[in-house]
Each structure stands twice: as structure tokens, then as C-alpha cells.
Amino acid sequence: MTPIVEVRGLKKRYPPTGESKEGNLAVKGIDLTLERGEIFSLLGPNGAGKTTTINMMSGLIAPTEGDVLIDGHSIVKEPLTVKRVIGVVPQEIALYAQISARQNLEFFGKMYGLGGASLAKRVDEVLDFIGLTDRQRDKIESYSGGMKRRVNIGVGLLHKPKLVFMDEPTVGVDPQSRRNILDTIKTLNQEGMTVLYTTHYMEEAEELSDRIGIIDHGQLIAIGKEGDLIQKVGEMDTILIKVGDQAEQASAVVRTVAGIESATVEDGGLVKLLTGRGRQALPGVIRALDGAGVLPQSIEVREPNLETVFLSLTGRALRD
């Protein structure tokens, strides 16, 4: 089966400004393939180029170089055809506040070529899906932030797109609405929709994604499944044991435990162990400490995650 998205050498240079005479090269050449039915997360800090990339992929802005094939059609050459295939949920609430949710859905539905009874039926379905059937005739301006977010998503789903782009849809929402949005995305994916999700929240990428692309400074610096990415950067698990005055003794004892690669004493009576598999090594570590009469005040196992991967690849934290 052909991929639903093929991104080839995608670049975007914005026009020159006072600050940048050559113009900012926001995306520096991205190649990417999305398989049908997957959830792919584009993970990167603010300003990494996620939104610019998604804007080019959705035809909102023209690429400076490169092309995007969606369902076999070029966004550069056949933008209107591509736009029938994709749905976009923008980062900001993009709705007409003075009219109702139903009127917003009807209006945008018409822009996607829907009409008559089929539009009314689809609007009913979407309202049901986003849980706003009861409030459908209220003006958007009277909605809570979470409700607006749901309508914002609903508009992107009206025409039953094969592929939906979601650009940081959980930014600035309360935990309950965030949970609701993540569950919605999972449901859509279970129904067969391919999802391209951009976020700077590592936890969301971890929870949702089949594959993750890490983007920084306009470049895709790593792509793969979460485990593969972690393995790729070769990060080890860390066991942190707080033992107070017995740190030196504890360090010497646990160094001999099978699977422990290194043991160092840190400030504050802390012993830091590096191991390939922290959870497996933990029972042996505890037994060794017990045998030496060392009483740990606390033990913490830290496994590498996407934050660690990002740190390893860029030297910066994801939220910097």
C-alpha cells in the first residue's frame, strides 16, 4: 500500500525582514513518509518548525522548495484535490464566535462541498462525536475553552478526511479537555484515520504515537518508534539511591551487582547507578545494600524517555 504522505525536501524561507536580511529559513529540508492508519507525532520545542511544516503540508503556505504528496497528489500542483483529502485542526480556535456551533459546522461543511441532507446528517454526527448536540444552537462566544476546542476539532473532521493534521490541539486547555482530545484522537485513529500530530508535550507523543519525529531548528533530527529512538541514542536507565552518610559504602557495594555499569557518589548522600535495565537490576541492588547493612532512604529508577532523547540529540531540554 502506498504511503498516505510523502514529504520530499521540504524547505521554507520566509521573506527578508529587518532582523533577517536573507529571510528566516524556518524549515531546512524535511523528508518524511506517513503510512496509512498511523498516528505520527512531530515532537519539538516551540519555534522548531512544526507549524510551518504542517502549514506547508496542508497547503496553507507554499514551500520554498520541495513537495508533499498526499494520497498521491502534489500539494504544490493539486492543492484543491489534496485539501479534499485532509482535515486540519489548527492550534488556535478558528471559529466564528458570533454564530452557533451548528452554523459554524454547516458553513465550513459547505466549503468542503457538502450540502443538503448529507450536510445536516454529517453535522449531527460530528456534534454527537464532540458531545455538543445539546449546545449546538448556542453561540460559540458562550462556550467554555474546552467546548470551543471540541468544535475546532469537529470542523476539521466534517468531510471525513483520510488524513488529519492536528497542530498542538491541547495547548492551553484544562486537563479534562486535554484527556478528552487525546481520547478523540485515539478513536479517530481506530476508525482508520491517519493522524499527524504536532506537540511539544513529550507525554502526549508517547501516549498517542505509533511513530515520532523529533524536529528542531527546522530539521527532522530523528524518526522512529519511541523505543527505537531511545535505543538509538544509547541512553541507559538510572537508579538513584539516597543513603546519606553511607554513600561511599553503598557505592562500593552496588558496583559489584550484576548489570550495573557504573556507580558514582553525588552531592546530598546520593548514589547514581547506570544500568542497561534498571528494573531488572533493582532486586540485586537492594539485596546487596541490605547485606552490607546500608539502609536506603529512597530509591528511584529513571528510564530514558523522549526528553532524554531530545537532550541527547540537541544538548537542550525539550521545554527550553
Place this chain on the structure above:
Amino acid sequence: MDIKKVWQIALRGVRETFSNRNLLLIMIAAPLALTLVIGAAFSKFLNKTSDIPIDSISMAVVNHDTGTDVVLGPFTQHFKLGQNVVDSLVKPTSASLAKLINATEMNEADALKAVNTGKVAAALIIPADFSATFDLGKPTIGHSTLRLVRDAGAPLSASIVSSITHGITDGLTGSFVMMFAARDSDPALYAALGPKLGALSADLQKQLQGDAPIAVKSGSLSGQQPVTNNPLQYFAPAMAIFFALFTATNGAAAIFEEKENGTLQRLLLSPTSRVTILVGQLGTVFGNGLFQMVVLMLLMPLIGVVLGSQSSVWGTNLIGLALMTLCTALAATGLGTLIVGLSRTKQQAVTLASVVPTTLGVLGGAFFDISGVGGPFAVLSKLSLNTWATSGYRTLAMTGDLGAVLPNLAVLLGMFAVFFGIGVIGFSRQLDV
């Protein structure tokens, strides 16, 4: 371009506009209230009289006529019929004509300049062979053409001058037709006229001012309706146009808001061409202006009822009104397009959307009747679409003459073409997000 989507985009905008109560207050209630106040100030509430008569229409008269000798048997009389016409306009003996017309004799260059600068509503140019046309020594009445150069910016005044001129020439022609007829059919009567030739010129002068078909003595335009000015016929369109311009310019500037809200981006993300979106957005501007004008046209007559005005606010030429409203809404849309096209930021657009309609309103006589104002202001006022639209509506209301407002319609369409042509490039640039 997808016409169905253009319609949907335009309709959504118009619906949103008309669901906003505050906006409606500004669009409909404010012009109605202001028209009521200004209309009352100029009507019987304050003046203890009904509609106000039109007076002191400035006009120029240029006389190139060299005169002609009329020989009747042994009698010869030198006629200067051109001078008769000049005198009847410049020094009218009829009080009503004297009140209606303020004519000045001048040379042709000055007269044309006066028309161009708006100092006079029209210039009547009498040709050199004017008197010779009526030479009784010739077999028949000749042919001569008087030129009336009209100020297109003052169609009503020019129309009145035109009517008076026609009346004078008709009267003159009628008198001489009678004399030619007498000459050919009753030689005895004709011969008897000989001794009275000297008095004929003076008689003609009297006739021109007394019994001419224009019926100057009764102070009427066509001999049927008194020449009066219902202030609402000026201020109702003036206010409607003034506020329609605000609606149009602010409506166009709303594209910045759509951009800010992300709804414009959302439209661009749908399978809808940029041209469709552009025309749809401008359709909203046009629709808002048109809808506002129509609603005001329907409601303004109520003010006429309140003020006790007897004449119709808008007149009865429905085709003329429809064309005038269409052209005004188009010109306003063009102006809105221009403002957005010239603006780089929302703030710039909002500022221009306030300043430009206000300036055009002042120049175009939104708050005072500028039809009698001359000099540089009259020239500047011609740059305002308010001037052309207001005078067009007023002329339609007073004369019902579609032909008289064709220049107004043409100028409004021209303004639309120029504004839209310049503005649309910049406006379409706003779709780049």
C-alpha cells in the same frame, strides 16, 4: 471561481453583521437618528414652513450673438436677441426667476472655468448667429444651437438651468414662428407690424420673462411642480451613504480580524480557491452596504412622515433608485477594497476605515448641503463619492429623471473600477498567511 461558495461566504458575513446588535445600531439607527435631527433642523419644526424653496442657482451666460437687421418694408430694426436672453437671465424682472437664478454674464473662458471649479451650475453659450436664426427677411426660421455646459457634480441645479433655458428658447421660437406665419399668411397684418418693430424687441423681452412656457412667473420648474427642496431628499441619502461607507470600509478591514481569528486560514485550508474566497469576502462588504442602503431607504420615509414632509424622500423612479443604490454600494465596496489593499496592519486599516469615510463625508456634504458651495471646496468635493451619490439621489427624488443622473452613475462606477483595481492586489495579498 465557485459562485455557490462565493455566495455562502458573502452570506455568512452579511448574516454575522446583521446579527450584531451594536453594529446594527451604528448601521441603521445612527443614520436614522441623525437624519431626523438634521432634517428637523431644516424643516418646518424650526423654520415654520414646509419644504424649502431652491434659490440662487449660480449660472454663467456667454453671449457671442452679433445681432441681425430685420427689414420690413421701409422699416429696419437691429435685433440683438442674444442680449434679450442675457438680460432675461441676468436682470430678470420676474421676482421668482430673480430668486431662483443668479446669472452672471462673462466671457467663454471664464464661464467654462467657473463650471469646472463648481462656481456655477451651468454656463449658457449663445452663438454668434443666434439672432440671424430669426431673420424675418429669410424664407424660414434658421437653425442655431445654444450650448449649455453643465456641472456634472450639480445635476439638479444644472437641470433647473437647462429647463429655464429651454423655456426661454421655446418662448422665443414660438414668438417668431407666429411672426413668420403672419408674414406668410396675412401680409396685411405683417405690414402693420412694421411701425411697431422698434417695440418688438422690448415686447420679446417681456414675453421671455412673462409668458414663456417655462412659466417663470410662477416659479416652477416645468410649469407643474413648485421648485422646492425637501431637506430629507438631501440628508437622507447623505446620511445613508455616509454610514454605508463606514460599513464598507470597516467590513473590508474585518479581513484582518478573520486573519487574527484564524477563520481566514481555515477557509484557505478548505478546497476553496483564493479567488472564490476573495470575491466572497468582498461580496460581504458589498452585501452589507447594499442591505444597509435598502433598509435605510425603506425606513427614511418614516422620518419624512414624522417631519410632515409632503414630497417623497426618494422619489418614484425605482429603476433609477436601484441603479443608484447598486452603483453606490459598488463604489463603497471599491473604497473598502482600496483601504485594505493599502493597509499593512489591522491598526492601519481600522484607522483608515474611520478617517477616509469621515473626510469623504465632510467633502461630500454629509452634514451640510454643498450644492451651492463653490471655489476649491467644490473642486475637492468632486473627489468624494458621497457628492456624486447624494446629488444623484436628490436629483432622482426631485426630477425623477434617470438621464440627469447618468453622469453620477458613471462616476460612481468609475470610482469603483479605480478603487477596486488598485485595492484588489493588496487585498488579495492579505490572503497570504
